[in-house]
Amino acid sequence: MVAYAIEHRQEEVAKYLYKYRADIFYDIDEDGNNNLHLAAKLAPHFQLDRISGAALQLQSELRWFKSVEAIVPRFYTEQKNKNGETPYQVFVKEHKNLLKEAEEWMKRTAESSTVVGALIITIMFAAAFTVPGGNDQNTGFPIFLNTTEPAESSTVTPFKVFIVSDAVSLFTASSSVFMFLGILTSRYAYEDFLISLPMKLIFGLFSLFISIATLTVAFCATLYVMLRGQRKEVIPITVLAGIPIMCFAFMQFRLLVEIAALTLRPDIFGRKTATTRLFEWLGDNIPIIPSVVDVVIDGPIERLIGGLTDRRIDVLTRSISYLRRRNG
The missing domain is CATH 1.20.140 (Butyryl-CoA Dehydrogenase, subunit A; domain 3)
Structure with a gap:
Protein backbone atom coordinates (compact mmCIF):
# COMPACT_ATOMS: atom_id res chain seq x y z
CA MET A 1 0.00 0.00 0.00
CA VAL A 2 2.85 2.40 0.83
CA ALA A 3 4.59 1.67 -2.46
CA TYR A 4 1.36 2.25 -4.41
CA ALA A 5 0.65 5.51 -2.55
CA ILE A 6 4.15 6.86 -3.24
CA GLU A 7 4.36 5.77 -6.87
CA HIS A 8 0.89 7.11 -7.71
CA ARG A 9 1.20 10.35 -5.70
CA GLN A 10 -1.59 9.59 -3.23
CA GLU A 11 -0.78 12.38 -0.79
CA GLU A 12 -3.60 11.88 1.69
CA VAL A 13 -2.98 8.13 1.93
CA ALA A 14 0.77 8.65 2.38
CA LYS A 15 0.22 11.28 5.09
CA TYR A 16 -2.20 9.03 6.95
CA LEU A 17 0.16 6.04 6.84
CA TYR A 18 3.14 8.13 7.89
CA LYS A 19 1.22 9.60 10.81
CA TYR A 20 0.49 6.18 12.36
CA ARG A 21 3.27 3.93 11.02
CA ALA A 22 6.35 5.85 9.87
CA ASP A 23 8.50 2.69 9.90
CA ILE A 24 6.58 1.13 6.99
CA PHE A 25 8.20 3.71 4.66
CA TYR A 26 11.53 1.91 5.08
CA ASP A 27 10.64 -1.15 2.95
CA ILE A 28 12.61 -2.27 -0.14
CA ASP A 29 11.00 -4.22 -3.01
CA GLU A 30 12.33 -7.22 -4.92
CA ASP A 31 14.09 -4.99 -7.49
CA GLY A 32 16.10 -3.25 -4.80
CA ASN A 33 14.02 -0.08 -5.00
CA ASN A 34 13.41 1.74 -1.76
CA ASN A 35 10.50 4.16 -1.43
CA LEU A 36 12.66 7.04 -2.62
CA HIS A 37 13.28 5.15 -5.88
CA LEU A 38 9.51 4.88 -6.29
CA ALA A 39 9.03 8.58 -5.58
CA ALA A 40 11.61 9.34 -8.28
CA LYS A 41 9.53 7.72 -11.01
CA LEU A 42 7.42 9.88 -13.31
CA ALA A 43 3.85 10.31 -12.15
CA PRO A 44 1.03 8.88 -14.26
CA HIS A 45 0.04 11.19 -17.11
CA PHE A 46 -3.54 11.63 -15.92
CA GLN A 47 -2.18 13.18 -12.71
CA LEU A 48 0.33 15.43 -14.46
CA ASP A 49 -2.34 16.71 -16.83
CA ARG A 50 -4.20 18.24 -13.89
CA ILE A 51 -1.38 20.78 -13.47
CA SER A 52 -0.97 23.69 -15.92
CA GLY A 53 2.39 23.94 -17.67
CA ALA A 54 5.39 21.65 -17.79
CA ALA A 55 7.31 23.81 -15.30
CA LEU A 56 4.63 23.40 -12.64
CA GLN A 57 4.43 19.69 -13.37
CA LEU A 58 8.17 19.35 -12.79
CA GLN A 59 7.89 21.44 -9.63
CA SER A 60 5.18 19.11 -8.32
CA GLU A 61 7.36 16.09 -9.05
CA LEU A 62 10.35 17.68 -7.28
CA ARG A 63 8.20 18.59 -4.31
CA TRP A 64 6.99 15.00 -3.97
CA PHE A 65 10.53 13.60 -4.29
CA LYS A 66 11.91 16.02 -1.67
CA SER A 67 9.04 15.30 0.71
CA VAL A 68 9.63 11.55 0.60
CA GLU A 69 13.38 12.11 0.88
CA ALA A 70 12.81 13.98 4.17
CA ILE A 71 11.11 11.02 5.90
CA VAL A 72 13.19 8.04 4.75
CA PRO A 73 16.61 7.15 6.24
CA ARG A 74 19.40 9.35 4.94
CA PHE A 75 21.39 6.47 3.42
CA TYR A 76 18.45 5.73 1.11
CA THR A 77 19.52 8.68 -1.07
CA GLU A 78 22.72 6.83 -2.03
CA GLN A 79 21.31 3.32 -2.06
CA LYS A 80 21.32 1.63 -5.48
CA ASN A 81 18.75 -0.73 -6.92
CA LYS A 82 19.46 -3.82 -9.01
CA ASN A 83 20.15 -1.58 -12.02
CA GLY A 84 22.85 0.24 -10.08
CA GLU A 85 20.89 3.50 -9.92
CA THR A 86 20.43 5.83 -6.97
CA PRO A 87 17.04 7.52 -6.45
CA TYR A 88 18.29 10.81 -7.90
CA GLN A 89 19.62 9.04 -11.00
CA VAL A 90 16.21 7.45 -11.46
CA PHE A 91 14.58 10.87 -11.10
CA VAL A 92 16.87 12.41 -13.73
CA LYS A 93 16.25 9.57 -16.19
CA GLU A 94 12.49 9.58 -15.72
CA HIS A 95 12.09 13.37 -15.96
CA LYS A 96 14.56 14.14 -18.75
CA ASN A 97 11.88 15.04 -21.29
CA LEU A 264 4.32 28.28 -0.92
CA ARG A 265 2.39 25.17 0.04
CA PRO A 266 3.85 23.31 3.06
CA ASP A 267 5.64 20.04 2.45
CA ILE A 268 3.40 16.99 2.23
CA PHE A 269 4.60 15.55 5.54
CA GLY A 270 4.84 18.93 7.29
CA ARG A 271 8.65 19.12 7.39
CA LYS A 272 8.85 22.59 5.84
CA THR A 273 6.26 25.36 5.97
CA ALA A 274 5.34 27.99 3.41
CA THR A 275 7.00 30.69 5.52
CA THR A 276 10.26 28.74 5.58
CA ARG A 277 10.15 28.36 1.80
CA LEU A 278 9.67 32.11 1.36
CA PHE A 279 12.55 32.87 3.75
CA GLU A 280 14.79 30.45 1.85
CA TRP A 281 14.10 32.14 -1.46
CA LEU A 282 14.60 35.62 -0.04
CA GLY A 283 17.83 34.53 1.63
CA ASP A 284 19.13 33.04 -1.62
CA ASN A 285 18.25 36.04 -3.80
CA ILE A 286 18.66 39.01 -1.44
CA PRO A 287 22.02 38.62 0.36
CA ILE A 288 21.36 41.43 2.85
CA ILE A 289 18.42 39.64 4.48
CA PRO A 290 20.46 37.01 6.39
CA SER A 291 22.69 39.81 7.76
CA VAL A 292 19.72 41.89 8.88
CA VAL A 293 18.07 38.93 10.59
CA ASP A 294 21.34 38.02 12.32
CA VAL A 295 21.59 41.57 13.71
CA VAL A 296 18.09 41.64 15.19
CA ILE A 297 17.81 37.99 16.13
CA ASP A 298 19.17 38.37 19.68
CA GLY A 299 16.90 41.28 20.53
CA PRO A 300 13.31 41.85 19.37
CA ILE A 301 12.99 38.40 17.76
CA GLU A 302 13.87 36.59 20.98
CA ARG A 303 11.28 38.57 22.91
CA LEU A 304 8.72 38.04 20.18
CA ILE A 305 9.10 34.26 20.34
CA GLY A 306 8.08 34.30 24.00
CA GLY A 307 4.54 35.37 23.10
CA LEU A 308 3.92 32.99 20.22
CA THR A 309 2.17 29.64 20.01
CA ASP A 310 4.15 26.43 19.52
CA ARG A 311 3.32 26.24 15.81
CA ARG A 312 4.42 29.81 15.12
CA ILE A 313 7.58 29.25 17.14
CA ASP A 314 8.41 26.26 14.97
CA VAL A 315 7.90 28.25 11.76
CA LEU A 316 9.95 31.20 12.98
CA THR A 317 12.81 29.17 14.44
CA ARG A 318 13.17 27.12 11.24
CA SER A 319 13.30 30.29 9.17
CA ILE A 320 15.81 31.92 11.53
CA SER A 321 18.05 28.85 11.63
CA TYR A 322 18.14 28.76 7.84
CA LEU A 323 19.12 32.42 7.60
CA ARG A 324 21.77 31.94 10.27
CA ARG A 325 23.31 29.14 8.23
CA ARG A 326 23.22 31.37 5.16
CA ASN A 327 25.04 34.06 7.10
CA GLY A 328 27.79 31.68 8.14
Whole structure:
Protein backbone atom coordinates (compact mmCIF):
# COMPACT_ATOMS: atom_id res chain seq x y z
CA MET A 1 0.00 0.00 0.00
CA VAL A 2 2.85 2.40 0.83
CA ALA A 3 4.59 1.67 -2.46
CA TYR A 4 1.36 2.25 -4.41
CA ALA A 5 0.65 5.51 -2.55
CA ILE A 6 4.15 6.86 -3.24
CA GLU A 7 4.36 5.77 -6.87
CA HIS A 8 0.89 7.11 -7.71
CA ARG A 9 1.20 10.35 -5.70
CA GLN A 10 -1.59 9.59 -3.23
CA GLU A 11 -0.78 12.38 -0.79
CA GLU A 12 -3.60 11.88 1.69
CA VAL A 13 -2.98 8.13 1.93
CA ALA A 14 0.77 8.65 2.38
CA LYS A 15 0.22 11.28 5.09
CA TYR A 16 -2.20 9.03 6.95
CA LEU A 17 0.16 6.04 6.84
CA TYR A 18 3.14 8.13 7.89
CA LYS A 19 1.22 9.60 10.81
CA TYR A 20 0.49 6.18 12.36
CA ARG A 21 3.27 3.93 11.02
CA ALA A 22 6.35 5.85 9.87
CA ASP A 23 8.50 2.69 9.90
CA ILE A 24 6.58 1.13 6.99
CA PHE A 25 8.20 3.71 4.66
CA TYR A 26 11.53 1.91 5.08
CA ASP A 27 10.64 -1.15 2.95
CA ILE A 28 12.61 -2.27 -0.14
CA ASP A 29 11.00 -4.22 -3.01
CA GLU A 30 12.33 -7.22 -4.92
CA ASP A 31 14.09 -4.99 -7.49
CA GLY A 32 16.10 -3.25 -4.80
CA ASN A 33 14.02 -0.08 -5.00
CA ASN A 34 13.41 1.74 -1.76
CA ASN A 35 10.50 4.16 -1.43
CA LEU A 36 12.66 7.04 -2.62
CA HIS A 37 13.28 5.15 -5.88
CA LEU A 38 9.51 4.88 -6.29
CA ALA A 39 9.03 8.58 -5.58
CA ALA A 40 11.61 9.34 -8.28
CA LYS A 41 9.53 7.72 -11.01
CA LEU A 42 7.42 9.88 -13.31
CA ALA A 43 3.85 10.31 -12.15
CA PRO A 44 1.03 8.88 -14.26
CA HIS A 45 0.04 11.19 -17.11
CA PHE A 46 -3.54 11.63 -15.92
CA GLN A 47 -2.18 13.18 -12.71
CA LEU A 48 0.33 15.43 -14.46
CA ASP A 49 -2.34 16.71 -16.83
CA ARG A 50 -4.20 18.24 -13.89
CA ILE A 51 -1.38 20.78 -13.47
CA SER A 52 -0.97 23.69 -15.92
CA GLY A 53 2.39 23.94 -17.67
CA ALA A 54 5.39 21.65 -17.79
CA ALA A 55 7.31 23.81 -15.30
CA LEU A 56 4.63 23.40 -12.64
CA GLN A 57 4.43 19.69 -13.37
CA LEU A 58 8.17 19.35 -12.79
CA GLN A 59 7.89 21.44 -9.63
CA SER A 60 5.18 19.11 -8.32
CA GLU A 61 7.36 16.09 -9.05
CA LEU A 62 10.35 17.68 -7.28
CA ARG A 63 8.20 18.59 -4.31
CA TRP A 64 6.99 15.00 -3.97
CA PHE A 65 10.53 13.60 -4.29
CA LYS A 66 11.91 16.02 -1.67
CA SER A 67 9.04 15.30 0.71
CA VAL A 68 9.63 11.55 0.60
CA GLU A 69 13.38 12.11 0.88
CA ALA A 70 12.81 13.98 4.17
CA ILE A 71 11.11 11.02 5.90
CA VAL A 72 13.19 8.04 4.75
CA PRO A 73 16.61 7.15 6.24
CA ARG A 74 19.40 9.35 4.94
CA PHE A 75 21.39 6.47 3.42
CA TYR A 76 18.45 5.73 1.11
CA THR A 77 19.52 8.68 -1.07
CA GLU A 78 22.72 6.83 -2.03
CA GLN A 79 21.31 3.32 -2.06
CA LYS A 80 21.32 1.63 -5.48
CA ASN A 81 18.75 -0.73 -6.92
CA LYS A 82 19.46 -3.82 -9.01
CA ASN A 83 20.15 -1.58 -12.02
CA GLY A 84 22.85 0.24 -10.08
CA GLU A 85 20.89 3.50 -9.92
CA THR A 86 20.43 5.83 -6.97
CA PRO A 87 17.04 7.52 -6.45
CA TYR A 88 18.29 10.81 -7.90
CA GLN A 89 19.62 9.04 -11.00
CA VAL A 90 16.21 7.45 -11.46
CA PHE A 91 14.58 10.87 -11.10
CA VAL A 92 16.87 12.41 -13.73
CA LYS A 93 16.25 9.57 -16.19
CA GLU A 94 12.49 9.58 -15.72
CA HIS A 95 12.09 13.37 -15.96
CA LYS A 96 14.56 14.14 -18.75
CA ASN A 97 11.88 15.04 -21.29
CA LEU A 98 9.80 16.91 -18.73
CA LEU A 99 12.82 19.09 -17.88
CA LYS A 100 13.19 20.12 -21.54
CA GLU A 101 9.49 20.94 -21.79
CA ALA A 102 9.62 22.88 -18.52
CA GLU A 103 12.60 24.92 -19.70
CA GLU A 104 10.87 25.80 -22.97
CA TRP A 105 7.63 26.72 -21.17
CA MET A 106 9.43 28.93 -18.68
CA LYS A 107 11.43 30.69 -21.42
CA ARG A 108 8.35 31.34 -23.56
CA THR A 109 6.45 32.78 -20.60
CA ALA A 110 9.38 34.97 -19.54
CA GLU A 111 10.10 36.21 -23.07
CA SER A 112 6.51 37.23 -23.81
CA SER A 113 6.16 38.94 -20.42
CA THR A 114 9.48 40.74 -20.89
CA VAL A 115 8.23 42.26 -24.15
CA VAL A 116 5.09 43.55 -22.44
CA GLY A 117 7.08 44.93 -19.51
CA ALA A 118 9.59 46.67 -21.75
CA LEU A 119 6.78 48.26 -23.75
CA ILE A 120 5.18 49.61 -20.58
CA ILE A 121 8.54 51.00 -19.39
CA THR A 122 8.97 52.87 -22.68
CA ILE A 123 5.46 54.33 -22.58
CA MET A 124 5.47 55.38 -18.94
CA PHE A 125 8.99 56.86 -19.10
CA ALA A 126 7.96 59.03 -22.03
CA ALA A 127 4.66 59.97 -20.36
CA ALA A 128 6.50 61.35 -17.32
CA PHE A 129 8.13 64.05 -19.49
CA THR A 130 5.11 64.81 -21.70
CA VAL A 131 2.63 65.63 -18.96
CA PRO A 132 -0.95 66.54 -19.89
CA GLY A 133 -1.50 70.25 -20.32
CA GLY A 134 2.19 71.05 -20.79
CA ASN A 135 4.41 73.27 -18.63
CA ASP A 136 4.14 76.89 -17.57
CA GLN A 137 6.40 79.04 -19.77
CA ASN A 138 7.52 81.22 -16.86
CA THR A 139 8.14 78.70 -14.05
CA GLY A 140 8.58 75.46 -15.96
CA PHE A 141 6.17 73.63 -13.63
CA PRO A 142 3.29 71.60 -15.10
CA ILE A 143 0.19 73.72 -15.56
CA PHE A 144 -2.11 71.24 -13.82
CA LEU A 145 0.27 70.44 -10.95
CA ASN A 146 -1.87 71.83 -8.13
CA THR A 147 -5.37 71.88 -9.54
CA THR A 148 -7.35 71.11 -12.66
CA GLU A 149 -10.39 73.18 -11.86
CA PRO A 150 -10.74 76.38 -9.81
CA ALA A 151 -13.07 74.68 -7.33
CA GLU A 152 -10.72 71.77 -6.62
CA SER A 153 -8.42 71.60 -3.61
CA SER A 154 -4.67 71.43 -4.13
CA THR A 155 -4.14 68.31 -1.98
CA VAL A 156 -5.10 65.39 -4.23
CA THR A 157 -5.76 66.24 -7.86
CA PRO A 158 -6.13 64.04 -10.96
CA PHE A 159 -2.78 65.34 -12.14
CA LYS A 160 -1.07 64.08 -9.00
CA VAL A 161 -2.85 60.77 -9.42
CA PHE A 162 -1.42 60.61 -12.92
CA ILE A 163 2.13 61.29 -11.69
CA VAL A 164 2.00 58.73 -8.88
CA SER A 165 0.41 55.98 -10.99
CA ASP A 166 2.89 56.68 -13.80
CA ALA A 167 5.80 56.24 -11.40
CA VAL A 168 4.36 53.07 -9.85
CA SER A 169 3.71 51.59 -13.28
CA LEU A 170 7.26 52.40 -14.42
CA PHE A 171 8.92 50.91 -11.34
CA THR A 172 6.79 47.77 -11.18
CA ALA A 173 7.30 47.15 -14.90
CA SER A 174 11.06 47.50 -14.41
CA SER A 175 10.94 45.05 -11.50
CA SER A 176 9.01 42.52 -13.55
CA VAL A 177 11.48 42.78 -16.45
CA PHE A 178 14.39 42.17 -14.07
CA MET A 179 12.63 39.10 -12.68
CA PHE A 180 11.95 37.71 -16.13
CA LEU A 181 15.55 38.38 -17.17
CA GLY A 182 16.60 36.39 -14.11
CA ILE A 183 14.48 33.52 -15.40
CA LEU A 184 15.97 33.74 -18.90
CA THR A 185 19.54 33.67 -17.57
CA SER A 186 18.92 30.79 -15.17
CA ARG A 187 20.84 27.52 -15.47
CA TYR A 188 17.55 25.51 -15.52
CA ALA A 189 18.73 22.77 -13.19
CA TYR A 190 16.19 20.51 -11.51
CA GLU A 191 16.57 22.28 -8.17
CA ASP A 192 15.78 25.66 -9.75
CA PHE A 193 12.25 24.54 -10.59
CA LEU A 194 11.43 23.83 -6.95
CA ILE A 195 11.66 27.35 -5.46
CA SER A 196 13.88 29.76 -7.41
CA LEU A 197 12.21 29.91 -10.83
CA PRO A 198 8.59 29.72 -9.59
CA MET A 199 9.21 32.52 -7.06
CA LYS A 200 10.72 34.73 -9.76
CA LEU A 201 7.73 34.02 -11.98
CA ILE A 202 5.32 34.87 -9.14
CA PHE A 203 6.97 38.22 -8.44
CA GLY A 204 7.34 38.95 -12.15
CA LEU A 205 3.69 38.29 -13.01
CA PHE A 206 2.42 40.11 -9.93
CA SER A 207 4.58 43.17 -10.71
CA LEU A 208 3.41 43.13 -14.31
CA PHE A 209 -0.23 43.02 -13.20
CA ILE A 210 0.30 46.03 -10.88
CA SER A 211 2.05 47.85 -13.72
CA ILE A 212 -0.85 47.32 -16.13
CA ALA A 213 -3.38 48.36 -13.49
CA THR A 214 -1.55 51.60 -12.63
CA LEU A 215 -1.00 52.32 -16.33
CA THR A 216 -4.77 52.25 -16.74
CA VAL A 217 -5.20 54.56 -13.73
CA ALA A 218 -2.71 57.01 -15.23
CA PHE A 219 -4.60 56.97 -18.52
CA CYS A 220 -7.93 57.65 -16.79
CA ALA A 221 -6.42 60.47 -14.73
CA THR A 222 -5.04 62.05 -17.91
CA LEU A 223 -8.45 61.91 -19.56
CA TYR A 224 -10.02 63.61 -16.55
CA VAL A 225 -7.40 66.37 -16.70
CA MET A 226 -7.77 66.98 -20.43
CA LEU A 227 -11.57 66.66 -20.62
CA ARG A 228 -12.52 68.76 -17.63
CA GLY A 229 -16.26 68.84 -17.07
CA GLN A 230 -16.95 66.39 -19.91
CA ARG A 231 -18.09 63.54 -17.70
CA LYS A 232 -20.28 62.01 -20.40
CA GLU A 233 -17.14 61.25 -22.38
CA VAL A 234 -14.82 60.46 -19.46
CA ILE A 235 -16.96 57.88 -17.66
CA PRO A 236 -17.54 55.47 -20.61
CA ILE A 237 -13.87 55.63 -21.60
CA THR A 238 -12.83 54.94 -18.00
CA VAL A 239 -15.07 51.88 -17.90
CA LEU A 240 -13.58 50.61 -21.16
CA ALA A 241 -10.10 51.17 -19.78
CA GLY A 242 -10.77 48.46 -17.20
CA ILE A 243 -11.10 45.81 -19.90
CA PRO A 244 -7.31 45.19 -20.24
CA ILE A 245 -7.04 44.64 -16.49
CA MET A 246 -9.89 42.13 -16.51
CA CYS A 247 -8.41 40.34 -19.54
CA PHE A 248 -5.01 40.03 -17.90
CA ALA A 249 -6.56 38.86 -14.64
CA PHE A 250 -8.72 36.30 -16.46
CA MET A 251 -5.82 34.87 -18.47
CA GLN A 252 -2.91 35.11 -16.03
CA PHE A 253 -4.31 35.38 -12.51
CA ARG A 254 -5.31 31.72 -12.41
CA LEU A 255 -1.77 30.73 -13.39
CA LEU A 256 -0.35 33.08 -10.75
CA VAL A 257 -2.54 31.59 -8.03
CA GLU A 258 -1.63 28.04 -9.07
CA ILE A 259 2.10 28.81 -9.00
CA ALA A 260 1.83 30.45 -5.59
CA ALA A 261 -0.21 27.56 -4.21
CA LEU A 262 2.36 24.99 -5.34
CA THR A 263 5.41 27.02 -4.33
CA LEU A 264 4.32 28.28 -0.92
CA ARG A 265 2.39 25.17 0.04
CA PRO A 266 3.85 23.31 3.06
CA ASP A 267 5.64 20.04 2.45
CA ILE A 268 3.40 16.99 2.23
CA PHE A 269 4.60 15.55 5.54
CA GLY A 270 4.84 18.93 7.29
CA ARG A 271 8.65 19.12 7.39
CA LYS A 272 8.85 22.59 5.84
CA THR A 273 6.26 25.36 5.97
CA ALA A 274 5.34 27.99 3.41
CA THR A 275 7.00 30.69 5.52
CA THR A 276 10.26 28.74 5.58
CA ARG A 277 10.15 28.36 1.80
CA LEU A 278 9.67 32.11 1.36
CA PHE A 279 12.55 32.87 3.75
CA GLU A 280 14.79 30.45 1.85
CA TRP A 281 14.10 32.14 -1.46
CA LEU A 282 14.60 35.62 -0.04
CA GLY A 283 17.83 34.53 1.63
CA ASP A 284 19.13 33.04 -1.62
CA ASN A 285 18.25 36.04 -3.80
CA ILE A 286 18.66 39.01 -1.44
CA PRO A 287 22.02 38.62 0.36
CA ILE A 288 21.36 41.43 2.85
CA ILE A 289 18.42 39.64 4.48
CA PRO A 290 20.46 37.01 6.39
CA SER A 291 22.69 39.81 7.76
CA VAL A 292 19.72 41.89 8.88
CA VAL A 293 18.07 38.93 10.59
CA ASP A 294 21.34 38.02 12.32
CA VAL A 295 21.59 41.57 13.71
CA VAL A 296 18.09 41.64 15.19
CA ILE A 297 17.81 37.99 16.13
CA ASP A 298 19.17 38.37 19.68
CA GLY A 299 16.90 41.28 20.53
CA PRO A 300 13.31 41.85 19.37
CA ILE A 301 12.99 38.40 17.76
CA GLU A 302 13.87 36.59 20.98
CA ARG A 303 11.28 38.57 22.91
CA LEU A 304 8.72 38.04 20.18
CA ILE A 305 9.10 34.26 20.34
CA GLY A 306 8.08 34.30 24.00
CA GLY A 307 4.54 35.37 23.10
CA LEU A 308 3.92 32.99 20.22
CA THR A 309 2.17 29.64 20.01
CA ASP A 310 4.15 26.43 19.52
CA ARG A 311 3.32 26.24 15.81
CA ARG A 312 4.42 29.81 15.12
CA ILE A 313 7.58 29.25 17.14
CA ASP A 314 8.41 26.26 14.97
CA VAL A 315 7.90 28.25 11.76
CA LEU A 316 9.95 31.20 12.98
CA THR A 317 12.81 29.17 14.44
CA ARG A 318 13.17 27.12 11.24
CA SER A 319 13.30 30.29 9.17
CA ILE A 320 15.81 31.92 11.53
CA SER A 321 18.05 28.85 11.63
CA TYR A 322 18.14 28.76 7.84
CA LEU A 323 19.12 32.42 7.60
CA ARG A 324 21.77 31.94 10.27
CA ARG A 325 23.31 29.14 8.23
CA ARG A 326 23.22 31.37 5.16
CA ASN A 327 25.04 34.06 7.10
CA GLY A 328 27.79 31.68 8.14
